[in-house]
Amino acid sequence: MTIQHASRPWMNSELEVLRDTARRFFESECVPRQPAWVEQKHCDREIWRRAGELGLLCSGIPEAYGGGGGSFLHEAVICEEQQRALVTSFSINVHSGIVAHYLLAYGSEAQKQRWLPAMARGEMVAAIGMTEPGAGTDLQRIKTTAILGSDGRHYLVNGAKTFITNGWHADLICLAVKTDPEARASGVSLLMIETRDLPGFQRGRLLDKIGQRGQDTVELFFDGVMVPAENLLGNEEGRGFRQLMQQLPRERLLIAIGAAATMQRAVDDTLAYVTQRHVFGEPLMAMQNTxxxxxxxxxxxxxxxxxxxxxxxxxxxxxxxxxxAAMAKWWSTQTLCQVIDECLQLHGGYGYMNEYPIARMYTDARVGRIYGGANEVMKEIVARAMED
Structure with a gap:
């Protein structure tokens, strides 16, 4: 008897069509390329353009800005299918679910028209630059500065970022900077950086990670980079920290959605394995512990x-x-690691082999408890809310 999963309360026929398109794209066009992407530590650039052709980028952005005209539900479906397929070598979540919505929520009309259509087509790849070598979860302590010149027309940007997802291909970076280096939260602003042929901008090495090894995660360096003042996100300085806090629930929910989808994939794969694997003359599934x-x-x-x-x-x-959102993020990523560990154990020695998806899930999932805000910080957020 097969367990009947409850129907999704938010699904409809349009989203089912999108799910089918996303599933076919990830399974047929991405999964076969994963080994090559892992070897080179980044995906091929053309996969972004292909995703754009299929309407899988900026699906929740209005059609007026080149997007799919959908909602968060469309982004959730794409996120689920990407994670279910274990395609971790490029982040549509960061590109479409995060950066695009910073632009939609806080960008000027000119900024939206300039960048969103190109992002939707996959002609521009977007990243967000928050984490620094000395500042991870505590964004108030970032050191990268953006000082407005005396002419009021350009910012001079200096600093470094690390662990930047999509950083290798990024043409557009939503960069967290200090426009007032002496202030904490009130000194943070968001500045949109176009990287192509930008003097003073440099990408560092592709980072060697234990999981998500095909994902282009890099260091970024800014040495006297001049950025037009019109690239400030929002109509005045010092709003960046508030903007980040307003958008983090969306980011954390996307992480939780991916964790839940991967969790079910781990269970499904393990059920298939223990059904066909025989131990002591009978299927492993026949054993009570299994x-x-x-x-x-x-x-x-x-x-x-x-x-x-x-x-x-x-x-x-x-x-x-x-x-x-903090509860969903910390609990789902923590539970995912626990479930994958149990499923790997049921695979025995084969679970330790990279040729089996469960082994890749084991290493890929671990970072979920760190990015988007460490799980310890998520618990602190929940605890503070309980005190109010």
Whole structure:
């Protein structure tokens, strides 16, 4: 008897068509290329353009700006299918789900018209530059500066960023800077950086990670980079920290959506393995320990999916608050690691071999407890909300 998963409360026929398109794209055009992308530590540039052709980029951005005219639901479907396929070598979440929405929410009309259509077509790849060598979760302590020149027309940017997803291909970077180096939160601003042929801008090495090894994660350096003042996001300096905080629930929910999708993939793969694997003359699935462990893992996956679906509904209604998004992020990524560990154990020695997807899931999933705000910080957010 197959477990009947509850229907998604937010799904409709349009989203099912999108899901089918996304699934075919990731499985047929990305999965076969993953080994090559892992070897070179970045995807091929043309995959971004192909995703744009299929309408998989900026799906939640209005058609007036070149997007798909959809909503967060469209982005959620694409996120689920990318994570289900274990395609981790480029981040549509960062490009479409995060940077595009900073532009949509805070950009001027000219900024939206200039960058969003090119992002939707995959002609420009976007990244967000927050983390620095000495400042990760505490964004108030960033050291990268953007000082407005005496003519008021250009900012002079100096500093460095690290762990930047999509950084190798990035043509556009939403950069967190200090426009007032002496202030904390009130000194943070967001500046849009076009990188092509930009004097003083340099990409560092492709970072060697334990997981998501095909993802182009790099260091970025800014040495006297001149950026037009009109590239400031928002109509005045010092709004960046507030802008970041307003958008983080969306980012954290996308992480939770991906974790829930990967969790179910881990369970499905393991069920298939233990059904055909024989130990002591009978299927591994016939052993009580195997059955109990898988029952536990499926229960976790079902709870994760239900929690995520509830959060998606809240976001659509404008009701997803910061503490709830933090709960979804920390719990789903923590539980994902636990479920994958149990599933890998059921694979035995084969679970330790990279040729098996469960091994790649094991290393790829670990960073989920770190990025988007470390899980310890998520718990602090929840605890503070409980005190209010």
């Amino acid at each position: 059955r109990f462990k898988l029952a536990e893992c499926q229960t976790h996956a079902t709870i994760a999916r239900s929690f995520v679906d509830d959060c998606i509904g809240r976001l659509q209604r404008g009701e997803l608050d910061v503490p709830t």
